[in-house]
Amino acid sequence: MHFLSDALENYINSSTEDEPKILQELTRETHLKVVRPRMITGHYQGRVLSLLSKLIRPVNILEIGTYTGYSALCLAEGLTMGGELHTIDINEELSSIQRKYFDKSNFGHQIIQHCGDALKIIPSLDMQFDIVFIDAEKKEYPKYYEAVINKMRKGGVILSDNVLWSGKVVAPLDPKDKATKILLEYNKMLKEDPRIETVLLPVRDGLTVSLVR
């Protein structure tokens, strides 16, 4: 879903840092070989994630929902020396393409893959996070949030992706549409939670930035 005209999107992209070669290659391979390539982070949102990460200078990043590794590689660009990015995906068929591109990048040794259900894996990660990127099963967003909020460093940032859900958050709600219902509750919860300060950015499909107080 495009919220902006093609002309504006093209103009915004051309006024933004170029997409690194390795990410262009990963996008091409994802479209050729993997189902549902629509899920991949694109050029513009990828540069937003990269820049946010460089501003935060994270030691530890957690990503929930790796897919083919595009957003992980963007977030890893901001890691401090010796920092780590932990990324979780339930689909084990994706792990070889992820590893291939992680190892082609400069961050291979800093990226740790976890295969399984995020809600089972998060409690086993004994560390504090500077950035968490929530981008797996939309119906589980409130549970991911509860699982990570007490693992955040003060001043850390939780990023939640696809929170506009192709605009469904403002369309009449279909009672059978559980994902939209939960995303509506989730967005409200982020706004009202006194532990964080939240801004929903209209980046691509909606990217919420929540600063942990």
Ligand code: SAH
């Ligand atoms: N962050 C990626 C896109 C993620 S797409 C990018 O921007 O390129 C969502 C991913 O979440 C899919 O790969 C899917 O396999 C994974 N996923 C779905 N349910 C999950 C769960 N319960 N635990 C971990 N990963 C899950």
Ligand code: CA
């Ligand atoms: Ca996403």
